[in-house]
Amino acid sequence: MKNTFGQSLTVTLFGESHGPAVGALIDGIAPGIEVSDEEIKRQLSRRRPSDNLATARREPDNYQILSGVFEGRTTGTPICISIPNTDTRSGDYERGKARPSHADYAAYCKYHGFEDYRGGGHFSGRITAALTAVGGILLPALRKCGINIGTHILRCADALDRPISGLDDVRYLSDAAFPVLDEACGEKITEIITKARESCDSVGGETQTAVFGLPAGLGEPWFDSAESMLSHAVFGIGGVKGIDFGLGFGFGSAYGSEVNDAFRNENGKIITETNNNGGINGGITNGMPVIFRCAVKPTPSISRVQKTVDVVTGENAELEIKGRHDPAIIRRVCPVLDSITAIVIADMLSQRYGTDVLRKGIN
Amino acid sequence: MKNTFGQSLTVTLFGESHGPAVGALIDGIAPGIEVSDEEIKRQLSRRRPSDNLATARREPDNYQILSGVFEGRTTGTPICISIPNTDTRSGDYERGKARPSHADYAAYCKYHGFEDYRGGGHFSGRITAALTAVGGILLPALRKCGINIGTHILRCADALDRPISGLDDVRYLSDAAFPVLDEACGEKITEIITKARESCDSVGGETQTAVFGLPAGLGEPWFDSAESMLSHAVFGIGGVKGIDFGLGFGFGSAYGSEVNDAFRNENGKIITETNNNGGINGGITNGMPVIFRCAVKPTPSISRVQKTVDVVTGENAELEIKGRHDPAIIRRVCPVLDSITAIVIADMLSQRYGTDVLRKGIN
Amino acid sequence: MKNTFGQSLTVTLFGESHGPAVGALIDGIAPGIEVSDEEIKRQLSRRRPSDNLATARREPDNYQILSGVFEGRTTGTPICISIPNTDTRSGDYERGKARPSHADYAAYCKYHGFEDYRGGGHFSGRITAALTAVGGILLPALRKCGINIGTHILRCADALDRPISGLDDVRYLSDAAFPVLDEACGEKITEIITKARESCDSVGGETQTAVFGLPAGLGEPWFDSAESMLSHAVFGIGGVKGIDFGLGFGFGSAYGSEVNDAFRNENGKIITETNNNGGINGGITNGMPVIFRCAVKPTPSISRVQKTVDVVTGENAELEIKGRHDPAIIRRVCPVLDSITAIVIADMLSQRYGTDVLRKGIN
């Protein structure tokens, strides 16, 4: 299932950056879920570039729902969301010269030159607009089940935000103009990205995502662990190059006696004193918040002259990229990660509790 | 597919630590692949605890192939491998007290108390014996296709091995008594693990895996990216809490101009000057070695008194684990990661080139 | 995967009869396959009602390809085909009274009343327009691989067509104005359907499908037999209530000595003297033509007064259906069966020979 994620609730992505539209198809969603134009627009606008920290391409993201919604609610049948492309300047792209660290060359090898090369084609970040529209349906539905998801920039170059410390942070992030918890850090990041853009460069970062309100018992013992499903989905984004859960790479120099999460019965609810495991033990959620970090690489498209090859002729070449690009995707990736996480959680819930779970709630 | 990985070539795991057997079922493997008892035994012995760095439980791992192999070769039908459990001391385990950071509590929530709690049951590292047997079939088959896979300990506490620098390192690792490249580092790690054991503690680490010889063009654009498939499979191991590719988390403070991998035509072969992307662009292999790191947490089972709850009564409790345990799994996880990686690669090849690829080779 | 068929090459259907559009998403198709507007239109027109044997609803079927096609060829990424609905008269439908033998009541139970009830919603035959558009891409691609698919009406009430006797029949059917081999039978069927319409009734039938040019060795030994895959896909059509292969139900009163298909080497090619098994032995194709029959029930929507219940109130009721309906779908189902068969064959080929097979051909 090449462009599809999920088992009980699935999402398939389609579209090319300079084709007629990008879109997503949701199948297996419970019937009766409210579909709010406002929520979808809000989620789309969180991803949409709107200032000079982002690409100059301006898409209105006037999404269309072609199926699966009736009288404002899901019918239970597939929802096809299409977002037409309007602001395309295909002339900016020339066939042949592979942009370093972008998918161009790998796609050429995979598709033998038949791929739509313009603006990254099917590999373009543009397709994530469709993902955020999906989030605009799933995130509110999960909130009604008591599940809140939030993502912020944890790092951009040497600017570090403070980690998420509770449900209030997650709620704050769902509406924040800039996805950081510490305002000063936000200003520093703005400065870093602006400087990168001015120097025809790009910059990477780290995100942190938290999921509050998950029941214990989600995920499977071996290959479909909660970490497996989340990482699988998250690595769908080309710019993500790493993920870890809880203490993650910090475990590499740790001792069990320091980092084991002791259990405790707190007023009838079993919790852990620390959450170094990021809410997952042996691949199964343990009722604590699920916490993970993602490493996001700098946008490969920079306006400097770069060495590369022409994929058609095979010859060495120099490339100066002219298209409109983001100097950093670290900010725009936050709502995309929220949406992806929502898909994974909604699917895990549907598998465990059945296809009506999003409407009926857990139990 | 709860305990199954793969689409064209699949592997399913079964078994409990103290049940009759652990095992694996391989489906979709090409017919005519040599199945060598020697290779399977070698792979099993790499994982098997054999000295006092590991658990005192000693299993001979006398595997049985119940199906799918005829006259020394695969038939193309499902191969069921069973490895009987013999050295079990179930009396070491008491029902109820959840071991901190282990799957006990999460499994209790998932399976409502019907799970086999003895020795971690289906969550036990014992099941990885079956995984390594699978590797004993797939790794030699991939080598015949020109694909070599190797894993070493990159870090254990403050001991750091040097990174894999070429195919020779990978070849060396496939037979190394201790999976490190720098002998001195190996001694330091031995010391660290020994000390952890002596102080009733455990210690974490990092691994690095490299795959040489992959063709460009494997993986899918969105949800089945090469990173998605590898991370999905790798997080099947309960102790793994992070993965990154190439520069990975190092991208978080990097600039595009520093880390983009320039393409170059070197004698007719297109390569990249650097390999910060770990052989994958936009989710698709680019022909460079695939490189990833895993973060492995300290074994949760330590012999010190720990605070926990009794999952049956819900009451707070103290636990002193008596079973036989590894003070570190970082060493034994290396052949397991080789095997898991082999499964992912074999599946990706089968999807792209068809079900006979492992016998016929690529192209 | 509720509305998706296939493993390596997949097709997902979406849309409601009276919603904005119906459509299909193809994923996993080889890059470089020609997409011909003429072929798609021809396939759509074969299904489209065009005379008074069919419903009075007239849809122009102006399909749009939203993604996955570039410069007239497939890119290898998902193809989303949307066919807007234009000629809808939703006022013809009232909520509540379940049409006997139609999906209304079952859908109400499944979707709890949130389904789009107008004109059968997602269960409408209208969705098969999208299926035939898919066939308009796959059928020509298969023909270039030497594989020809054809379907005709074998029976309608007491009118019987002669069975397909060779490749020429299949070629004839791909362009036939009326899908029968015997012209006189076609006239008789026309008469039967006309009479049914005039008496406010509907009539059932049988189809026969043949696939010529398949290599031996497709299909899997147990649950993914060639018969399993074909029947799975064919029963996607609500009106199909039976399928059999080769002699099929004729086997029930047969003896092995009469019906076993003897093998013979004919000029270097191994064939069977008879083809009672319909080209499939033990679930695997044997190189002979694959032949199957489908039983198609009379359209449930008839204009007579029928007894039923109101699904909302649960009360007994009488129903007189007013919408525009087909007195028989047996004719229109033929191109739909061609398309469905093409999907199954294309997927089986992709699984066995890899994702490029439709472009490179079988080898």
Place this chain on the structure above:
Amino acid sequence: MKNTFGQSLTVTLFGESHGPAVGALIDGIAPGIEVSDEEIKRQLSRRRPSDNLATARREPDNYQILSGVFEGRTTGTPICISIPNTDTRSGDYERGKARPSHADYAAYCKYHGFEDYRGGGHFSGRITAALTAVGGILLPALRKCGINIGTHILRCADALDRPISGLDDVRYLSDAAFPVLDEACGEKITEIITKARESCDSVGGETQTAVFGLPAGLGEPWFDSAESMLSHAVFGIGGVKGIDFGLGFGFGSAYGSEVNDAFRNENGKIITETNNNGGINGGITNGMPVIFRCAVKPTPSISRVQKTVDVVTGENAELEIKGRHDPAIIRRVCPVLDSITAIVIADMLSQRYGTDVLRKGIN
């Protein structure tokens, strides 16, 4: 998923007729389901040949459960059932000459000569022993949820049993010594099969299966219709060549006004007056009994001299089969169909109601 059926609850088959064992792996079953040795043995004995109507091969079917069961109940983790082969006479089989209508030639093409050819290898009816063991776990679990499944011989040559007329018939069949409803018919079938054996021949037949107690709303609108799932699974059996639901092929000469199933509210429960649709409308169960027929071909292995080819040399040849064979599988296929049906139903329930459904019941 070549030898696997199901999505939420899955079953994988493995083994060869003359290999060490045949077996099945169940994944996704709810924890806490009773596993009764008596029920499994009863189901195995219903399939096991025990008189001279069946093959002379006598296997004790001493099954072993290798995993997934603890203290007499399912744990929720994979259950691996292995049934060792003991009574094998591999000398009876010679490589090369394809048995007409058997899988030998097709398997040779698929597996390129690496298949285990002895006794049909992986295509042998012997593998259905494992399927019936699975039924020995699932059938009692479904009964506790109020769902009863039964299969009988509807036809064998010209002997016709009466159709299933209610739940009592289904209950009767679950324990019947010979799977027919009309005793006289049973005697006639015994005679027909005996005569076929005596004349070195084999004979086909038809079965009828009924499922009582299903809730309305199971199945999916397009490709995963209830008919799709059932037919997919049933065609896993090589001898099955046709399936139809309700009136099935009888619809081909019927008119809507005659066969539409009128709905009626009977004391608060919505039923249909007739059940020509076999309990399924538009692919979704409607709460009426699900009824289907299967066409079963005569066993291809007959002891007469037959014309064939040698698959290795490609030359024409004559074959006289010496192995021990069934003159008819129509009797033994009944418990196998019960088991397969149980798998499909259990999976559909798990998808809709979640993974705990078999323990908690529907609702």
